Amino acid sequence: MDNLKDIIIIGAGPVGLFTVFEAGLLGLKCHLIDALGAPGGQLNEIYPKKPIYDIPGHPEILASDLVDNLMKQISPFKPEFTLGETVIELTKDNEGIFTLMTDQGTMLRSKVIAIAAGLGCFEPRKPALANLEFFEKKGVDYIIRDPLKYKNSKIVISGGGDSALDWAIYLVNIASEITLVHRRTEFRGAPESVRKLMELSNSGKINVITNAEVTQLNGSEHLEGVVVSVEGGQPQTLDAQFYIPLFGLTPKLGPIAGWGLGLDKNAIQVNTLDYSTNIPGIFAIGDINTYPGKLKLILCGFHEATLMVQSAYKIIHGGKDPSFKYTTVTGIKPMQ
Amino acid sequence: MDIQLKIIDRQGEFHEYEIPSDCGLNLMELCKSAELGVEGICGGMALCGSCMIYIDQGPELPGVGEDEEKMLDTLMHVRKNSRLACQIKISEKINGLQFTIAPNQ
Numbered sequence: 001m002d003n004l005k006d007i008i009i010i011g012a013g014p015v016g017l018f019t020v021f022e023a024g025l026l027g028l029k030c031h032l033i034d035a036l037g038a039p040g041g042q043l044n045e046i047y048p049k050k051p052i053y054d055i056p057g058h059p060e061i062l063a064s065d066l067v068d069n070l071m072k073q074i075s076p077f078k079p080e081f082t083l084g085e086t087v088i089e090l091t092k093d094n095e096g097i098f099t100l101m102t103d104q105g106t107m108l109r110s111k112v113i114a115i116a117a118g119l120g121c122f123e124p125r126k127p128a129l130a131n132l133e134f135f136e137k138k139g140v141d142y143i144i145r146d147p148l149k150y151k152n153s154k155i156v157i158s159g160g161g162d163s164a165l166d167w168a169i170y171l172v173n174i175a176s177e178i179t180l181v182h183r184r185t186e187f188r189g190a191p192e193s194v195r196k197l198m199e200l201s202n203s204g205k206i207n208v209i210t211n212a213e214v215t216q217l218n219g220s221e222h223l224e225g226v227v228v229s230v231e232g233g234q235p236q237t238l239d240a241q242f243y244i245p246l247f248g249l250t251p252k253l254g255p256i257a258g259w260g261l262g263l264d265k266n267a268i269q270v271n272t273l274d275y276s277t278n279i280p281g282i283f284a285i286g287d288i289n290t291y292p293g294k295l296k297l298i299l300c301g302f303h304e305a306t307l308m309v310q311s312a313y314k315i316i317h318g319g320k321d322p323s324f325k326y327t328t329v330t331g332i333k334p335m336q
Numbered sequence: 337m338d339i340q341l342k343i344i345d346r347q348g349e350f351h352e353y354e355i356p357s358d359c360g361l362n363l364m365e366l367c368k369s370a371e372l373g374v375e376g377i378c379g380g381m382a383l384c385g386s387c388m389i390y391i392d393q394g395p396e397l398p399g400v401g402e403d404e405e406k407m408l409d410t411l412m413h414v415r416k417n418s419r420l421a422c423q424i425k426i427s428e429k430i431n432g433l434q435f436t437i438a439p440n441q
Contacts, residue, residue, distance in 0.1 A: 046383045119377055125412055125441050161410045183414065188406045248410045250384070250441045251377060296379075 005031045005080075005110040006316055007309070008100060010087055010256075013041020015286030015301030016116035017070040017079075023309045024077030026322045029335060031108060032079055033100075035086040035121035036249075040067035042118055045249060054299060066298075076334035082106050084145075086121050088255045096281060096315075112312040115261075115268060115277075115284040116301070119251035127158065127245045131217055139223025141244050150175045154239050156226050157181070158214050159246035165189040167246060169196050172205050179207040179238055181214055181228055209236070217243060256288075264290050274311035275304045281315055283308045339426070342434035344392070345372045357428045363389065363435070364422035372437060380422040385411040385441055387421040394433035397424060413439050 007023050009016045012034035020030040036045055043063035051060045058066070085102035090113065092098050100108045124142030126132060132140060144167055155175045157168050160182040166189070168180045180197070187194045200206040209228055215235070216227035226243050229235045253266050262269035262278045267290035270276060275283050285308055286301035294300075313322040338354045341363075345351065351370065355361075364387035367374035378384035382403040388411060391397065397419070400408070404423045408414055418438065424430065 042378075046378055047381055050381060050383075125410075127412060159410065161406075184409055186409075188409050247412060248385075250386070 003109075004097065005029065005108060007031070007112045007114055007312055008033065008098070008108055008110040009114045009116055010034075010100075011041060011115065011117035011286070011288070012036070012039040012081065012083070013116060013118045013286065014043055014066060014070055014298050015118070015305055016041070016114070017067070017074055018302050019114055019116060019285065019305040019309065020074040020077050020079040021070075022306045023312065024074065024332075024335065025325070025327065026309055026313045027333075027335075028309065028313060028316060029077065030079045031082070031110070033082045033085060033087055033102065033106075033108070035084070035123075035254075037084040039071060039081065039083070040064065042251070043067050045122055052298070054297065056299060076332050078335045082108070086254065090259050092279070092281065098281060111281060111316050113282045114305075114308060114312070115256065115282065115288055116286045116305070117256060118287045120253040120256065120266070120288070121251065122249040123252050123254070124245075125247040125250050127214065127247065129214065129217055135217050135219065135223045135243070138221065139219065139240075139242050140217070141242060142246075144244065147171060147174055150242055152176045153241040155179070155242040155244060156214065156228075156238060156240045157244045157246060159248075160184060160187050160189070161246070161248060162189040162193060163248065164246040165193040165197050167244070168206055169193065169200065172200055177207070177239075178205075179209060179228075179240070181209050181212050183211070183213055185210050214243065214245070267294075273307075275308045276311060283312065337428060339428060339431040341366070341426075341430070341432075342392075343367065343370075343372060344434075344436040346437050346439060355426060357426065357431070359426055361426050362422050363387075363424045363426065364420070366426060367421055367437065373440075374421065374437060376422060378422075382407050382420050382423055385420065388413070388418055388438035388441075389421045389435040390415055390438055391417045391419055392434040392436055394435075395430060397430065397433075412441055 006028040007030045009032045012032040023030050048064035085104045088103050089101040154177040156179045158181045201208040211231040212228050214226045215229040218225040225239050268284035270284050270289045272291050275285050285304040287296045339357045341353045343351045364376045368376050375386040377386045385407050404420050
């Protein structure tokens with residue numbers, strides 16, 4: 001069985017990251033889990049280059065810079081990360097120890113769980129196609145984990161954003177045939193990617209179909225082809241072993257909804273004393289929680305994390321109170 | 337002055353509102369406060385697409401901005417009359433607008 005962690009934090013957004021710092025000051029070590037492949041949550045996923053103006057001490061800071069700074073700030077406390085995995089199961093034994101399982105089979109144990117999952121976990125947007133779910137793992141992929149999987153295959157990608165363009169370009173030398181289907185005429189990805197795509201399209205290496213949508217998936221056991229409907233034209237049937245719709249990610253509350261936590265409109269109800277939930281040992285901080293007067297602000301999440309770790313310390317140390325110290329007095333004691 | 341807005345929610349129910357034109361809200365914020373099931377995840381930055389609406393009828397609206405256009409490019413259920421509610425400010429100019437909330441992404 002894995003080592004017992006002090007605090008497992010679900011969600012590696014700004015609030016989850018800052019929890020590591022406040023826990024670290026009390027000598028508690030954290031393990032973060034996030035469905036995304038990198039820390040930062042919505043700051044990196046939705047608005048990395050947007051300036052934020054209400055972080056105390058920063059008159060203006062880019063969202064991605066705030067994430068970088070938080071990573072630097074918590075580095076002395078050596079947080080562990082499990083990224084690209086979604087927590088699907090959470091159980092508690094008679095001794096008050098939680099066991100958490102991810103969709104990739106990672107198992108972790110701790111006495112305290114901090115849910116800092118923001119808007120929920122980011123899941124791919126799925127196109128409305130009749131038998132889409134049947135073909136999941138049988139030719140339909142929403143996320144490209146292993147590009148070599150598509151070696152010598154015919155693939156169809158849908159989407160017009162950076163992700164669709166970048167992958168179509170990347171896979172050109174791996175797949176045997178690539179078709180990019182886009183609903184509109186224009187591509188709004190990075191100009192350099194658009195230029196490259198057009199070059200590959202002109203030289204016949206990528207088949208680009210615009211003003212079009214994939215409207216049907218064909219195959220018996222595995223995907224064998226797709227039907228592309230073109231505005232004002234005849235539908236085309238294409239051979240394809242893989243269909244990869246890349247329409248970006250959207251957050252969903254996901255499995256958290258089924259853990260017996262008190263919910264109010266997709267948010268977890270907490271006690272503002274320490275942001276504890278109705279299940280002892282589970283706390284909820286940041287955008288995921290709700291209480292009278294709640295404001296979904298990063299700075300409020302930082303405050304919630306700070307108070308939360310005080311109670312977490314008591315749970316982990318058998319009811320003992322942490323001693324309160326200023327960082328100006330004690331400095332930072334790095335962990336091993 | 338007060339303006340009139342008509343909204344059809346995701347259940348097909350019709351709602352009519354009279355709102356002060358200087359309330360300072362955008363249509364996403366209105367839909368949220370009226371609890372019509374619009375999430376407005378990104379808070380109004382045209383970055384999540386959770387507030388997509390279909391414009392049914394009414395006055396001509398200000399054009400679609402670059403950020404909004406980029407977002408609409410990546411969404412599901414987009415139609416020619418799609419807009420992001422967060423990018424439309426409530427003002428006298430939109431008096432009489434009728435729109436339908438698009439399905440969840």
